[in-house]
Amino acid sequence: MANSIVGAGVLSLPFAFQATGLLGGLIMCTTVCVTEGLTGYVLSKFAERYQARTYVELVRRALGRKLAVFLSTILVVAMFGSCVAYLIIMADNLTALFGAFGLPPWACDRQVVVAAIGFLVELPMCLPRDLGALNTLNRVAVLGFLVGAALVVARSFQLAFERDDVWEGVELFSLNYHSLFAIPIVVFGFNCHSMIVSIFAELDPTPTIVVPALPPSPSYFRRFRYIPRPNSRKLLGMLSVIMASSVLVLTVYVAMGVSGYMAFPDHISANILVSFDQNDPIVNVARVAVTLIVLGSYALTHHPARGGFEHLAQPLLARAGGPVPRWASVAFTVVFVSASTAVAEVVSDLGVVLQLVGGLCITFIIFFLPGLLLINAAIVKHSTQVLNDLEAEAIASLRVSNSGEAPADAEAGGAGGLTEPLLVRTASLTGMKDSHLHRLVSARDKGIKKAGYMYAPRLSWLWGTLLLVLSLLVAGVTLVTVILGGEN
DSSP states (O other): OHHHHOSGGGGGHHHHHHHHOHHHHHHHHHHHHHHHHHHHHHHHHHHHHHTOSSHHHHHHHHHOHHHHHHHHHHHHHHHHHHHHHHHHHHHHHHHHHHHHTTOOHHHHOHHHHHHIIIIIIIHHHHSOSOOHHHHHHHHHHHHHHHHHHHHHHHHHHHHHHTSSSTTTTOOSOOOSGGGGGHHHHHHHHTOOHHHHHHHHHHSOSSOOOSOTTSOSSGGGGGGOSSSOOOOSHHHHHHHHHHHHHHHHHHHHHHHHHHHHHHHSSSOOOSSGGGGSOTTOHHHHHHHHHHHHHHHHHHHHHHHHHHHHHHHHHHHHHOSTTOOOOHHHHHHHHHHHHHHHHHHHHHOOOHHHHHHHIIIIIIHIIIIIHHHHHHHHHHHHHHHHHHHHHHHHHHHHHHHHHTTTOOOHHHHHHHHHSOOHHHHHHHHHHHTOOHHHHHHHHHHHHHTHHHHOSOOOOSHHHHHHHHHHHHHHHHHHHHHHHHHHOOOO
């Protein structure tokens, strides 16, 4: 799971710490880490409930086909943005490396480098459908990023302690307009939710609890109200995986953010590697390590994006339920690589890309949809409870009015839910409007996808609503900062 989290966002953490201060950055990273860890647990819990193996499948079963199609679209856009970020990172690193090696000026030109990477390297890597060789790279990607991060952290602290006053220019808290730019970047950095349902599906039914402090049995958690309460050994194991991975990634991110900010307290690039001298040998090793990992990460990220496109295009292009034609997949790959290369030619600021992807696409994936899942569960449970109480009340009243003998439709209602005749009688007996009663039945049977958003006095409804508000706030902050600009 740590492999799914660690990525391009780690290079922008020093920029986020400069915008918020040392303690401000620590608080923000910890808050986002805990929140995203909890939403990851929410996705795992509902994946178990709905027996889903992918995020899209979970949303389709719980929230409906339309939201599942929208999620597929968002995932494709998010992966496109990630690939643009990878191209920007590779261009930044390679231009610095080529300059350090004394290559001709045309070889160090950023636009030439981006075009060469996109069309000569990434396009051939993305065309094959079998990415078996790259899957090996995916398994060591997190190690490569950690090595690169360790080298950058060591060099950053070295530069910081070379100053007469280590704390010169360093602020503990920085709360102003520029601090808003850090929010979507940090949100992007801890994202792994597009893969978390698949990770849970592949987990052993009785996994090893990797956090020794956790109780070994799910029954222990039932006595608590305000913490996650896994109801299976598998979900408990997933909770331990989320906790261990989050702590590991948080430690790396904080080390990178603190060291980078202390090394360059006055001004720092959204890509920390750009702030170092291009002739710095230690940083150049980190540049090589990160570039090699990102080189394969582009193709690995494109692969599920193409799968998302095929899922969206299948009803239009596939014949008789068959696969999408090969030419359509190739055309998508060519357009995907060409478009991402064109964007990377124009946009050189990694922070802008991470802002847009993190603040709009990733926020929808990690906050908005888990919030809807919680609200949906609360609505279904509350409406079921209300209808059961109404049904019992109606049957009791009918028994009294019929000298203790319940009508046949009442007995049928008690066995299988409220029937239509009993609905009418229940409405008349309780004084409830027919429309409200029918909405409760729709909510019980289909949840939010049929009844719509409605109040349910349950804790999960409250947390779900807070997640919806949080996602809208982050998206709003992102739009404001992108439109107004001024991060530099």
